[in-house]
Amino acid sequence: MAEPDGTPDAQVKSTESPKVAFGTRLAEAMRARGPLCVGIDPHPGLLLKWGLEDSVAGLRSFSRTVLEAVGPLAAAVKPQVALYERHGSAGLAVLEELLAAAREARVLSIADAKRGDIGSTMAGYADAWLRDGSSLAADALTLSPYLGFESLRPALDLAAENGRGVFVLALTSNPEGASVQHVGGNQSVAKGIVQAAARENERYAKETLGSVGLVVGATVGTALNDLGIDLAAVRGPILAPGLGAQGATGADMRATFGDAYQAVLATSSRGILGAGPNISALQQATVETLRGL
Numbered sequence: 162m163a164e165p166d167g168t169p170d171a172q173v174k175s176t177e178s179p180k181v182a183f184g185t186r187l188a189e190a191m192r193a194r195g196p197l198c199v200g201i202d203p204h205p206g207l208l209l210k211w212g213l214e215d216s217v218a219g220l221r222s223f224s225r226t227v228l229e230a231v232g233p234l235a236a237a238v239k240p241q242v243a244l245y246e247r248h249g250s251a252g253l254a255v256l257e258e259l260l261a262a263a264r265e266a267r268v269l270s271i272a273d274a275k276r277g278d279i280g281s282t283m284a285g286y287a288d289a290w291l292r293d294g295s296s297l298a299a300d301a302l303t304l305s306p307y308l309g310f311e312s313l314r315p316a317l318d319l320a321a322e323n324g325r326g327v328f329v330l331a332l333t334s335n336p337e338g339a340s341v342q343h344v345g346g347n348q349s350v351a352k353g354i355v356q357a358a359a360r361e362n363e364r365y366a367k368e369t370l371g372s373v374g375l376v377v378g379a380t381v382g383t384a385l386n387d388l389g390i391d392l393a394a395v396r397g398p399i400l401a402p403g404l405g406a407q408g409a410t411g412a413d414m415r416a417t418f419g420d421a422y423q424a425v426l427a428t429s430s431r432g433i434l435g436a437g438p439n440i441s442a443l444q445q446a447t448v449e450t451l452r453g454l
């Protein structure tokens with residue numbers, strides 16, 4: 162992937178047609194704006210720090226401000242669904258507004274819901290987050306494959322049908338993840354997920370980048386090497402949380418991802434959101450984070 166060529170307000174023209182595959186749209190956004198996704202995580206403490214109430218009104222104000230600030234700068238935004246759900250149905254309505262506003266602002270949205278269930282139920286989650294016309298439809302959705310990769314089939318297929326994408330958890334950024342994901346050594350659980358995603362991306366062979374992405378934490382250190390995992394073979398985007406608040410830096414990410422770094426979309430939430438509520442301070446934090454990548 163080429164280096165970013167755009168000014169921070171470069172337009173992401175490729176979002177115009179929802180039927181263009183997500184991977185291709187994301188590759189274009191990363192080329193134009195750089196490899197940064199800003200997480201929209203309205204933690205109660207952050208709302209209070211911004212002088213907002215921990216209420217639906219506070220949630221709405223926070224969401225609008227973040228999108229106004231980072232929408233023109235980031236390749237994607239990633240609302241954290243749990244932090245909307247905790248406000249009940251009115252919170253989900255704010256999330257719907259945010260997803261619609263992101264479409265309007267032509268910035269890609271990744272709903273961070275980490276869904277995963279038996280196939281028949283998975284079809285319901287897919288319908289909510291990946292179907293054209295759904296009020297919660299996002300450009301992509303995070304998925305948990307720990308009921309078995311194939312249980313994700315309804316989401317994989319609906320995403321492909323609608324030009325949307327998925328990010329499947331492989332090696333997560335939290336320290337507890339290793340107790341499941343590293344099991345099996347050279348034939349680890351995580352390696353199986355990575356290989357399954359690579360097979361799935363064969364259907365996107367003609368696209369710039371596959372639409373089946375993986376989540377690999379920026380904090381995983383030498384785990385990729387230790388487990389013999391080749392991310393470059395996946396031909397899909399790698400969503401890498403852990404930058405900023407969880408301690409990882411741009412230099413750590415280059416060392417961790419090696420050849421696969423060109424497909425890495427770094428994501429930071431608190432590290433950028435902590436600069437708010439001032440719009441220009443949020444923009445400065447975003448630009449500085451981008452510079453470090």
Ligand SMILES: O=C(O)c1cc(=O)[nH]c(=O)n1[C@@H]1O[C@H](COP(=O)(O)O)[C@@H](O)[C@H]1O
Nearest residue numbers: 241303333334376378402406407429430431
């Ligand atoms: O799927 C994710 O986005 C995710 C996966 C993972 O392994 N680690 C991880 O931190 N995340 C999410 O990424 C965000 C990180 O937030 P900050 O630590 O504030 O940058 C949170 O919304 C997490 O839920």
